[in-house]
Amino acid sequence: MKKFKLNYLLGLGMIAGILASCAPAESIDPDNDVNPDGKYTVNYGVQVVPVGDIQRGANNATVTIQTQNGVTTKTVGQDGIAVFENIAAGTVSGYVSSPGFASVNFKSTISFQNVDVNTNGYVSSTVYIPARNADMNGRVYGDYDQDFDFTLTDNGNFQVVDMMVKYSLAGYPMGAGDGALSQVSLDYNSYAVSSDIQGTFGFTQLATTDQGHWSAVLRMEDVSITDGATDVQTIFNVGNIPVALPAGETVEMGDVYAF
Numbered sequence: 394m395k396k397f398k399l400n401y402l403l404g405l406g407m408i409a410g411i412l413a414s415c416a417p418a419e420s421i422d423p424d425n426d427v428n429p430d431g432k433y434t435v436n437y438g439v440q441v442v443p444v445g446d447i448q449r450g451a452n453n454a455t456v457t458i459q460t461q462n463g464v465t466t467k468t469v470g471q472d473g474i475a476v477f478e479n480i481a482a483g484t485v486s487g488y489v490s491s492p493g494f495a496s497v498n499f500k501s502t503i504s505f506q507n508v509d510v511n512t513n514g515y516v517s518s519t520v521y522i523p524a525r526n527a528d529m530n531g532r533v534y535g536d537y538d539q540d541f542d543f544t545l546t547d548n549g550n551f552q553v554v555d556m557m558v559k560y561s562l563a564g565y566p567m568g569a570g571d572g573a574l575s576q577v578s579l580d581y582n583s584y585a586v587s588s589d590i591q592g593t594f595g596f597t598q599l600a601t602t603d604q605g606h607w608s609a610v611l612r613m614e615d616v617s618i619t620d621g622a623t624d625v626q627t628i629f630n631v632g633n634i635p636v637a638l639p640a641g642e643t644v645e646m647g648d649v650y651a652f
Contacts, residue, residue: 432511539627
């Protein structure tokens with residue numbers, strides 16, 4: 394009986410050792426000290442900067458963010474900043490809108506910090522929004538009747554076409570450090586109109602390209618024309634034509650030839 398009891402106790406000790414080795418090491422904290430970690434939250438400020446606005450007003454902008462806390466919308470103050478309190482660290486998805494401006498979608502990251510007590514920090518992001526007060530006019534034409542007449546004297550050189558203005562945000566200031574933007578896009582990244590039968594087109598309320606934060610190009614949907622006599626097909630298009638769109642101005646493109 395004594396031998397059985399000894400083996401029994403040894404078996405219990407081995408099982409207890411195995412269970413202990415599989416249990417979470419709760420005494421080892423993420424920051425490798427002996428103190429239990431607290432919760433890290435931040436007050437998150439979003440500064441809205443208007444670009445290309447003659448009035449330079451940002452006090453009507455609203456900012457909506459989505460975090461682990463849910464979705465929250467706030468209006469900026471006179472300083473152009475909206476502050477969201479007690480936001481959990483992590484990825485922030487945001488949306489900024491304001492009357493007279495193109496809306497901007499953005500993402501930013503608030504880094505986690507290992508702290509020994511509950512701590513509330515401050516992180517900020519800056520979002521630039523472009524004014525929508527530029528216009529553009531022009532006329533697109535091509536040898537649509539394929540008679541090699543480029544004099545613009547016959548209707549065969551004109552046609553209803555779909556024109557677009559597209560934006561690239563390659564020069565957008567993303568910021569640096571905690572709160573830097575990781576992704577940004579214009580809510581309206583293209584504007585489209587159709588010309589009339591004479592090829593005349595006009596855009597209104599385009600997002601401006603002031604300050605070089607984004608660039609714009611004029612494009613045209615491909616126009617496919619087939620000659621009835623020869624069955625030769627010609628595809629007309631306007632490639633990327635860079636265009637500057639100053640705030641509050643109308644840009645006259647003149648005659649744009651599709652080739």
